[in-house]
Amino acid sequence: MEAFTTHTGIGVPLRQSNVDTDQIIPAVYLKRITRTGFEDALFAAWRKDESFILNQAPFNAGSVLVAGPDFGTGSSREHAVWALKDYGFKAVLSSRFADIFRGNSGKQGLLAAQVAQDDIELIWKVLENHPGTEVKVDLVSKTVECGNVVAPFEIDDYTRWRLLEGLDDIGLTLQHESDITAYEATRPSFKPKTLPAKVDA
């Protein structure tokens, strides 16, 4: 995973709450078997509407999405994160994220920064009054800057550390493989196994 320290890019105000994963990427785009190439799928239904914010310059070149509360609700599809990244987004700001979306972001190096709704409102105003204003997201100091607005954001320390270091989860876990082996030896015999397969007649 690529390390993340700071990012500065055009902010995109998305004045909407409950932006669910079916809006971020409709299910029809989940049929692909690759991990990249989802840029056309991002907000696919909304992008058919010319007035949608990502169809307007300079927002179409944005890389910091500033959304309403409860961003990423719904499905576990990591494709939502892949689509945001493939389009060019490096960070999403919201006052509340769905748990699975937040977790998926952390795995893929997309920063999900939790910013108080009052600060989101201030940033929206700056971005709407001065389209093209850049937002600086600083993971070291856990702050966002946009015009004259400077606001703190929350992110859990573990995810922050992994993002700063660009660490791979599987590699980290396998450092503790002996612990896994020791745990496996203690599992009771009544716990089920999928193999050999048993089925009713």
Added chain:
Amino acid sequence: MGKTLAEKVWDAHVVRKGEGEGANAQPDLLFIDLHLVHEVTSPQAFEGLRLAGRQLRRVDLTIATEDHNTPTLDIDKPIADLTSRTQIETLRANCKEFGVRLHSLGDKEQGIVHVVGPQLGLTQPGMTVVCGDSHTSTHGAFGALAMGIGTSEVEHVMATQTLSLKPFKTMAINVEGTLRPGVTAKDIILAVIAKIGTGGGQGYVLEYRGSAIRALSMDARMTICNMSIEAGARAGMVAPDQTTYDYMQGRPHAPEGADWDAAVEYWNTLNTDADASFDVEVDLDADTLEPFVTWGTNPGQGVSLSAKVPSPEDFGDENAKAAAERALQYMGLEAGTPMKDIRVDTVFLGSCTNSRIEDLRAAADIIRGREKDPKVRMLVVPGSARVRLEAEAEGLDKVFKEFGAEWRFAGCSMCLGMNPDQLEPGERCASTSNRNFEGRQGKGGRTHLVSPVVAAATAVRGTLSSPSDLESAAAGTLTGIAV
């Protein structure tokens, strides 16, 4: 101090405790007892393993099936949609290469992944269960800690059989009382979501408790736990009891003999201690609950079926007001319209929320001997091939067919429309599924989430209806004759 059910299951699976305390603590490494796999969220994970030269650590704790993309008609023919076919074929090739047990289309055990696990007896109390699908919360009905994960985590579980997780907070959902006839588990969970909101459960594991929950069957408990994610929660649980054990016993992978006794002894410890405390408690009165239905485009936008479409002005919060305005526009509804005046085009009975045998029986009981509104299309999609066989053995397929409904093969189907079962733009659907998001069931489609009995009554009348509306209509006719 005692522990909650969720804490007990968590603690029993800690492979390695994260260093540090409180907010700065590293995550715990938890062992995963069962990993369920399907075609949509696994190809990139298998590819990751292949690129890193890794194998599955525990292929004997992994099982795959095909559900999201599978057609529900002509299942013996090649899948027409090329990208869907490629995804299914990729799963088949991956399972073969890595040695994963797979139940493919046409197999008796194929079906929606969350219906297949429990019916095989692979889902058991006290387990950790994961799947690259948010509705994995379904398995919590057995007192398992079950959660949806993303594809990176799917790969992590494949490679290590563990997950790094930060402890969740706990929320008790206390549902006391007795449900009235025609009111079901689906109405309980829709009412819970309307009460706490789509973000209300974020960061929590929910434990459903109280006399109304204890009285529910396993199928009904699965409906409730299934939609925990719609309240934002990562997982939902019900403590196991005799109902759970009766369901488990004799299933293909349930323990036998001495193992069964040892298992039950352990399962009996899986309940929240009397002196344990939850971070939050929420109460819901089962006695006064009515059939529930959604009017908007998120599952928290629901009301009693006897209520009216709300007005944006009813919401104090500016975001909720804006969301309501947008939802009414998308749904093509006017504030103040009685919910029961809303006419639907399609009724969908299916999905991991409501496609088990009891759901089909309940709907069949409503429509038996009645006629479908001729303008309404009704799709019945059993949750698994085995549920379909079971229903056919009971003659339920005939009831649905005589009524004029389409009797389909198993899969996720119109819940998310990854296969050809989709709504047309503007088409309105009473659906027993779990999400009413914009475009979820097809671009421009309009979804009202309902229970199976409300879906059935709606198919009879053509407008959103409760089973009691059918009785009063019949009574009205009789009165008319008498006069």
